[in-house]
Amino acid sequence: MPKDHGIGASSKRREDVRFLTGKGVYTDDLALHGEVHAVMVRSTVAHGSIKAVGTARAAGMPGVLAVFTGEDFAAVGGNPAGWLINSRDGTPMREPKRPVLAHGKVRHVGDAYAAVVAETYEQARDAAQAVSDDSEITELPAIVDMAAAVANPGNRVHDEIPDNLCFDWGWIEDNRAAVDAAIKAAPHVTTLELVNNRLVPNAMEPRASIGEYFPGTGDYKLTTTSQNPHLTRLLIAAFVMGIPENKLQVVAPDVGGGFGSKIYHYGEEAVVLAAAKKLARPVRWTAERSESFLSDAHGRDHVTKIELACEKDGTFIAFRTETLANVGAYLSNFSTATPTFLHGTLMAGPYKVPNVYVNVKTVFTNTAPVDAYRGAGRPEATFSLERVVDKMCRELGLDPFEVRRKNLITKDMFPYTTPVGLAYDTGDYQATLDKAIAMADVAGFEARRAASAAKGKLRGMGLSTWIEACGIAPSHLVGVLGSRVGLYDAATVRVNATGSISVMTGAHSHGQGHETVFAQIVADKLGIPESSVEIVHGDTAKIPFGMGSYGSRSLAVCGVAMAKAVDKIIAKGKKIAAHMLEAAEGDITFEDGKFAVAGTDKAKTFGEIAFSAYVPHNYPLETLEPGLEETSFYDPANFTYPAGAYLCEVEVDAETGKVDIAAFRCADDFGNIMNPMIVEGQVHGGVGQGIGQALLENTHYDENGQLLTGSFMDYAMPRADDVPFYNVDYSCQTPCTHNPLGVKGCGEAGAIGSPPAVVNAVIDALHRGGHSHVTHIDMPVSPSRVWSAING
Amino acid sequence: MTKVSMTVNGKPVSGVVEGRTLLSAFLREGLGLTGTHIGCDTSQCGACVVHVDGRAVKSCSIFAQEAAGATVTTIEGMANADGSLGAIQQAFQDHHGLQCGFCTPGMVMSSAALLAENPKPSEAEVRHYLEGNICRCTGYHNIVKAVMAASGQDVSAVAAE
Ligand code: FES
Numbered sequence: 046m047p048k049d050h051g052i053g054a055s056s057k058r059r060e061d062v063r064f065l066t067g068k069g070v071y072t073d074d075l076a077l078h079g080e081v082h083a084v085m086v087r088s089t090v091a092h093g094s095i096k097a098v099g100t101a102r103a104a105g106m107p108g109v110l111a112v113f114t115g116e117d118f119a120a121v122g123g124n125p126a127g128w129l130i131n132s133r134d135g136t137p138m139r140e141p142k143r144p145v146l147a148h149g150k151v152r153h154v155g156d157a158y159a160a161v162v163a164e165t166y167e168q169a170r171d172a173a174q175a176v177s178d179d180s181e182i183t184e185l186p187a188i189v190d191m192a193a194a195v196a197n198p199g200n201r202v203h204d205e206i207p208d209n210l211c212f213d214w215g216w217i218e219d220n221r222a223a224v225d226a227a228i229k230a231a232p233h234v235t236t237l238e239l240v241n242n243r244l245v246p247n248a249m250e251p252r253a254s255i256g257e258y259f260p261g262t263g264d265y266k267l268t269t270t271s272q273n274p275h276l277t278r279l280l281i282a283a284f285v286m287g288i289p290e291n292k293l294q295v296v297a298p299d300v301g302g303g304f305g306s307k308i309y310h311y312g313e314e315a316v317v318l319a320a321a322k323k324l325a326r327p328v329r330w331t332a333e334r335s336e337s338f339l340s341d342a343h344g345r346d347h348v349t350k351i352e353l354a355c356e357k358d359g360t361f362i363a364f365r366t367e368t369l370a371n372v373g374a375y376l377s378n379f380s381t382a383t384p385t386f387l388h389g390t391l392m393a394g395p396y397k398v399p400n401v402y403v404n405v406k407t408v409f410t411n412t413a414p415v416d417a418y419r420g421a422g423r424p425e426a427t428f429s430l431e432r433v434v435d436k437m438c439r440e441l442g443l444d445p446f447e448v449r450r451k452n453l454i455t456k457d458m459f460p461y462t463t464p465v466g467l468a469y470d471t472g473d474y475q476a477t478l479d480k481a482i483a484m485a486d487v488a489g490f491e492a493r494r495a496a497s498a499a500k501g502k503l504r505g506m507g508l509s510t511w512i513e514a515c516g517i518a519p520s521h522l523v524g525v526l527g528s529r530v531g532l533y534d535a536a537t538v539r540v541n542a543t544g545s546i547s548v549m550t551g552a553h554s555h556g557q558g559h560e561t562v563f564a565q566i567v568a569d570k571l572g573i574p575e576s577s578v579e580i581v582h583g584d585t586a587k588i589p590f591g592m593g594s595y596g597s598r599s600l601a602v603c604g605v606a607m608a609k610a611v612d613k614i615i616a617k618g619k620k621i622a623a624h625m626l627e628a629a630e631g632d633i634t635f636e637d638g639k640f641a642v643a644g645t646d647k648a649k650t651f652g653e654i655a656f657s658a659y660v661p662h663n664y665p666l667e668t669l670e671p672g673l674e675e676t677s678f679y680d681p682a683n684f685t686y687p688a689g690a691y692l693c694e695v696e697v698d699a700e701t702g703k704v705d706i707a708a709f710r711c712a713d714d715f716g717n718i719m720n721p722m723i724v725e726g727q728v729h730g731g732v733g734q735g736i737g738q739a740l741l742e743n744t745h746y747d748e749n750g751q752l753l754t755g756s757f758m759d760y761a762m763p764r765a766d767d768v769p770f771y772n773v774d775y776s777c778q779t780p781c782t783h784n785p786l787g788v789k790g791c792g793e794a795g796a797i798g799s800p801p802a803v804v805n806a807v808i809d810a811l812h813r814g815g816h817s818h819v820t821h822i823d824m825p826v827s828p829s830r831v832w833s834a835i836n837g
Numbered sequence: 838m839t840k841v842s843m844t845v846n847g848k849p850v851s852g853v854v855e856g857r858t859l860l861s862a863f864l865r866e867g868l869g870l871t872g873t874h875i876g877c878d879t880s881q882c883g884a885c886v887v888h889v890d891g892r893a894v895k896s897c898s899i900f901a902q903e904a905a906g907a908t909v910t911t912i913e914g915m916a917n918a919d920g921s922l923g924a925i926q927q928a929f930q931d932h933h934g935l936q937c938g939f940c941t942p943g944m945v946m947s948s949a950a951l952l953a954e955n956p957k958p959s960e961a962e963v964r965h966y967l968e969g970n971i972c973r974c975t976g977y978h979n980i981v982k983a984v985m986a987a988s989g990q991d992v993s994a995v996a997a998e
């Protein structure tokens with residue numbers, strides 16, 4: 046019987062009511078007294094030298110209040126990279142300054158080099174156009190292709206970086222010689238060159254920011270579309286603008302999706318704050334979708350060569366990869382971690398492979414910055430591995446199911462330390478593989494294939510067995526890996542005098558449903574109704590210093606901090622109960638919302654204890670403080686390691702090259718499940734994005750650095766009729782061993798595991814259909830690419 | 838600047854707009870009905886769908902003046918008279934048909950228009966009809982399920998898969 050409340054129940058989402066009635070409050074929905082409007086002036090060329098910014102005419106246009114240029118921010122700091130990566134030779138990465146507004150040079154189409162503030166949006170827009178028309182920017186040759194960027198030292202994105210390389214990273218450098226030797230001696234080596242296509246995150250709510258300044262106190266307030274208000278505050282305060290942290294409040298209200306793109310601090314946030322101070326009026330900016338395409342951090346964009354060395358029976362001996370990773374024109378905050386520690390450390394996959402070496406060269410180009418997008422590095426690792434494994438199976442005539450089964454780490458091997466530096470705590474990869482096979486009725490595939498063939502379609506089946514490291518946290522680990530911040534999280538549980546509870550969490554919900562799930566956990570632990578618990582998030586003035594939501598960390602890190610704070614509440618409640626019931630603290634039990642003296646019928650309800658905490662008329666104050674409020678900062682011992690097996694079935698129309706997803710099955714191990722409905726929804730969304738990457742989405746810059754796919758007319762987002770119903774199972778559960786909730790995180794799984802399953806299925810269909818010359822098709826596997834591959 | 842009047846969610850309203858003011862901007866800024874969302878600038882995403890004289894319309898694709906005299910319904914007008922969720926809204930909550938909520942107003946408005954035209958749509962019909970509404974969060978699974986459930990169809994088989 047499924048639970049109807051508390052941990053493990055599919056409680057309906059309380060936040061839905063406001064979203065379904067139009068009462069959500071997203072940043073652009075706020076209307077502030079006296080507000081004015083900012084519009085950015087963006088480069089129309091990919092690379093150019095700024096000779097003059099034409100502000101004079103714009104400044105005199107109707108309604109214009111201020112025009113800002115790069116010059117105005119030349120003295121303030123740059124937007125920093127959050128991770129310091131060292132090259133193989135030990136030298137630190139090249140870290141060019143990322144200014145608030147471009148100064149000296151523009152480095153990608155959409156690079157903002159000026160901003161206009163006016164009374165109305167239309168006036169600001171008109172004046173921004175005037176600045177653009179009147180500015181003199183000498184176009185320089187655009188650096189778009191990564192290989193050319195590295196090979197052509199004369200043409201530089203940043204003048205001080207001769208080869209356009211940010212770093213040349215080896216992981217683990219000490220493994221290299223052994224890996225090379227193992228590959229040389231191996232009976233079989235499969236090589237695959239592939240592209241992990243660049244994606245535009247496209248959260249449906251475009252970025253928006255409102256700056257306010259209060260001259261009476263000198264306080265600033267930034268309302269912004271952020272996944273992590275404290276991190277944004279830290280970056281603006283300490284690095285960019287030099288505002289004391291306690292004078293800057295950052296609020297992220299309802300946020301319409303993030304997927305990584307709203308982790309980062311962007312220059313517009315500093316512009317609206319500076320303008321608000323100068324004008325002493327609220328200054329608002331909202332991106333148009335076209336601006337989002339040009340200026341949000343993009344995702345993926347790797348070019349990789351992977352080699353898999355194995356025995357003739359498919360037993361893995363070694364993986365070796367060489368990757369060029371595009372960071373775009375500037376280092377966005379997580380951009381140096383994504384292709385390295387979120388990618389290279391996962392390159393053993395779920396496999397017991399003894400030798401792994403990863404090389405990543407990260408390259409500056411005249412394109413928008415590239416950073417973490419749902420999955421971040423782990424989809425790239427998974428795609429490389431799962432594609433090369435499939436290719437090897439075809440080369441050696443081996444069964445892809447059996448080869449994976451043979452190489453998967455087995456249940457008895459945990460904890461398992463990989464050759465790329467991670468210690469997987471727990472898992473059962475055979476179980477999820479078996480589950481996926483059962484769900485997919487693999488035995489019945491031949492009949493389905495025949496049915497497809499009767500319709501003139503080629504049917505194929507593709508498998509991906511994936512793992513990820515998430516719950517992005519342990520400060521000690523990320524510190525070793527180059528992080529400049531800690532990645533713990535925090536929660537405060539405040540029991541109010543009348544027994545209701547406010548939970549202030551460092552997590553930020555932008556679609557994940559924290560307001561519901563977190564309340565389920567607290568209510569369950571305290572034995573009270575979910576409706577008594579309110580979750581507060583997204584405001585630095587209200588919540589403890591937490592690090593926000595990304596990397597599937599909300600539950601596994603922030604949620605655990607909250608659970609630990611609840612434990613402290615219970616411990617304090619026992620002290621209070623001992624006092625009230627005149628018993629020893631050690632004799633107090635807490636169950637079903639009641640504090641009782643063990644073995645007696647003496648008890649106090651949770652409400653009575655809460656009330657007493659705030660009406661402490663007779664407290665022994667030397668040993669018992671009034672109040673019932675606790676904070677916990679939680680820094681885990683390790684990442685968490687969700688894993689699973691995905692099976693995709695496609696039908697390919699060989700005449701047109703069109704691919705249809707016939708079925709998609711997911712067998713995941715997320716550890717313990719707090720709300721099954723929400724977990725399923727997270728997997729659906731991730732798989733939808735993964736299918737988008739595999740079949741539809743392509744970000745195309747031409748040789749001049751113009752983004753040719755800059756709107757929803759040119760960039761193919763997955764739509765309702767591009768995807769099927771998905772079958773999702775999470776019954777294989779090996780609880781995380783190092784957090785008390787036993788949870789692993791589920792937000793990114795779908796986007797990580799699905800793309801190779803789709804592409805493997807397409808290749809399988811082509812092979813079964815007699816087109817066995819096709820060994821790989823790069824994503825997106827569009828009709829024209831499939832058709833060309835068949836006929837090529 | 839021209840004065841424009843229409844009926845929105847059952848109430849007569851009017852305002853002064855420029856010729857270029859879009860219906861979406863009039864609703865959001867003129868009337869403060871911010872449930873209608875703006876997700877794009879090319880009339881592709883459907884976050885802004887409202888009903889104009891009973892038809893689903895992307896409110897970013899017509900001028901406010903074109904809706905003069907019309908009867909407009911927005912997401913704010915979709916709840917029952919007592920404030921409880923309407924049938925489609927309730928189905929979206931019951932079946933987790935929304936995550937961040939940004940596409941949701943448009944999804945609900947489009948779904949309502951679909952069900953008015955076609956009270957028992959098949960899965961394929963729902964997917965086809967919602968082709969003009971982009972959702973980045975849900976992978977559409979639960980949206981399609983919610984719309985079919987709102988039409989009175991049994992979706993337990995989908996849930997059990
Ligand atoms: S805002 Fe109207 S379709 Fe996107």
Ligand code: FES
Pocket residue numbers: 249301302556934935936937938939940941971972973974975
């Ligand atoms: S629920 Fe977020 S875009 Fe649909």
